[in-house]
Amino acid sequence: MNKLKVGLISFAHGHANSYFESLRRMPEAEIIGIADEKHSRVEAVTERYGVPYFPDYRDLLATDADAVVICSENVHHARLTIEAARAKKHVLCEKPLGITAPEMEAMIAACRENGVQLMTAFPCRYLPAVADAKAAIDRGDIGEVVAIKGTNRGSNPGGWFTDRTLSGGGAVLDHTVHVMDLMNWMLGSAATEVYAYAGSRFGAGDIDDAGLVHVKFASGVFAVIDTSWSRPRAFPTWGDVTMEIVGTKGVITVDAFAQKNEAYSDVDGKASWSYWGDDMDELMIRDFVLALLSGRPVPVTGEDGLKSAAVALAAYESAKRGQPVSL
Structure with missing residues (x-):
């Protein structure tokens, strides 16, 4: 082989x-x-x-x-x-x-x-709920997409993530890019304007641990992402990835990590989630390896990464100016 x-x-x-x-x-x-x-x-x-x-x-x-x-x-x-x-x-x-x-x-x-x-x-593309939502949009099940509300709310990872000299930014950079990539992928339309808030509200110090990123797309779609490190240490898992996709004929609700068992432990002193769904990291790695072995283009490109990170960077500029920023 x-x-x-x-x-x-x-x-x-x-x-x-x-x-x-x-x-x-x-x-x-x-x-x-x-x-x-x-x-x-x-x-x-x-x-x-x-x-x-x-x-x-x-x-x-x-x-x-x-x-x-x-x-x-x-x-x-x-x-x-x-x-x-x-x-x-x-x-x-x-x-x-x-x-x-x-x-x-x-x-x-x-x-x-x-x-x-x-x-x-961007392994979130491989989550079953996300892939199903993308397929439903492509089929036209909810008509034309009008608006999307997304969240990527996690716990403060600490370490170098909170050192701007190593991370380049806080929660807005860390957590905007995943859901933004899903929006770019599902809509196939360029982001044209960003209006955002970024600040420290959960104890991260002088780096942003909270943000709301509003995005306009060339297609006319409006979107907002709650991109924060707002989950406390007692939360059952590191965070979430959710989307509410509103169309002219219906709504799709995505809870990317809903395939889980809930466990309650007196020893741990808190609840925990045991995820039993498909392993998004494994599916992404497999796609990467098989694409290279077969000579196919990789499924998620550098250009995809640039488009998503550009929105996060524009969000910082918008938060600094207090007004929308064009892309």
């Missing part, structure tokens, strides 16, 4: 653990190494599974890897992606794709110029 040789660069973002497990279970993929300047972040994984460890990511890029998965702090996405492209490696990059529009454009250009593909990690 022809296998895709994959390396992972940085486990700074927690999604790296899930992506590693998904790759490990795929017969079509071979993990050839993990690079991270902090050995402690990956030591347990490399020792348990005998995966080669690279203190310097450039040594991993010098191997015969076909592709790399980048889960570094946000500010390093552009540099790592551009260097990987120059080493002729395909790239799956964690969201947000970058922290400025020029650097994301440079990432896309570098991959194009070096004949490799760039995919943005």
